Amino acid sequence: GAVVSQHPSWVICKSGTSVKIECRSLDFQATTMFWYRQFPKQSLMLMATSNEGSKATYEQGVEKDKFLINHASLTLSTLTVTSAHPEDSSFYICSARRDRGYEQYFGPGTRLTVT
Amino acid sequence: AQTVTQSQPEMSVQEAETVTLSCTYDTSENNYYLFWYKQPPSRQMILVIRQEAYKQQNATENRFSVNFQKAAKSFSLKISDSQLGDTAMYFCAFMKQYGNKLVFGAGTILRVKS
Numbered sequence: 001g002a003v004v005s006q007h008p009s010w011v012i013c014k015s016g017t018s019v020k021i022e023c024r025s026l027d028f029q030a031t032t033m034f035w036y037r038q039f040p041k042q043s044l045m046l047m048a049t050s051n052e053g054s055k056a057t058y059e060q061g062v063e064k065d066k067f068l069i070n071h072a073s074l075t076l077s078t079l080t081v082t083s084a085h086p087e088d089s090s091f092y093i094c095s096a097r098r099d100r101g102y103e104q105y106f107g108p109g110t111r112l113t114v115t
Numbered sequence: 116a117q118t119v120t121q122s123q124p125e126m127s128v129q130e131a132e133t134v135t136l137s138c139t140y141d142t143s144e145n146n147y148y149l150f151w152y153k154q155p156p157s158r159q160m161i162l163v164i165r166q167e168a169y170k171q172q173n174a175t176e177n178r179f180s181v182n183f184q185k186a187a188k189s190f191s192l193k194i195s196d197s198q199l200g201d202t203a204m205y206f207c208a209f210m211k212q213y214g215n216k217l218v219f220g221a222g223t224i225l226r227v228k229s
Contacts, residue, residue, distance in 0.1 A: 041204070042222070044160075102210060108159045
């Protein structure tokens, strides 16, 4: 159990467009979801924490108007990169946590390339 | 604020041998959780092993074991009988007991050679 999926796994978009990434918990309800960004051979950088039904909490230095996060249900959180630019190209990973418990379950990640 | 330090950017080991990855952390908390995650070339994060700070006994999962030294704030991972499939980036991570966030170290790239 505790499977998290992400869609799409890879997306290419043109500069100036917006792209949405979905994160779903497939077999459990996730009251909290997390979005990370990872550059090649580097660690995961937490971007924001989202709780179902409330606004996301963004980490310092993360532009909330650029990275829109919506946690609309107990199984779905979305990250929308608005007006994407080449510097937004990265690997985005989500994770989800059950209501009771501390472990985070990770999705397989989404590779975003902005041309 | 908590910090996690992995001082070995890259390591290599021969197949079937044993390797130890180092991790130290800094915190003023007394109760917390520590984790080792594996990220293979597929980039899927996989939990390898976890340790609750209130437990004195070191955690073990098959070929993976930890050496948890609370006073020294050290949490090393030992991989026995290394296999080619162990080749991955390994991250040490910290979480406060009632916290939300995982704090990751910079990672160690482990290459298992045949």
